[in-house]
Amino acid sequence: MCYGHHRSLSPDRRSPLQGHRFLNDNAPVVEDLRGRLAETEARLERARAREAELSLRLDEMKRFVAVMEILESYLKRRFREQEEYVTRIFS
Secondary structure (H helix, E strand, O other): OOOOOOOOOOOOOOOHHHHHHHHHHOHHHHHHHHHHHHHHHHHHHHHHHHHHHHHHHHHHHHHHHHHHHHHHHHHHHHHHHHHHHHHHHOO
16 A cells, blocks of 8 residues: 555645635735734724723722721711710710
């Protein structure tokens, strides 16, 4: 048995010249797809940058809310203490 390379002679195989013509015929399509890919990659990069910016802002807002909750609990406690003080004075 011989295991050498055998080229198919089927009609769907393209010769190198036919393949080159095929690529030339589709060059505008390929360029359009490359342009669309570049636009998509640019949009993706902008979306990632926006996501990073929004994540930072969310973290800042979370810290702000935590500080506000601490202040709120402190002010509630001070208000109750003052209320109790006034109640003791006038009773």
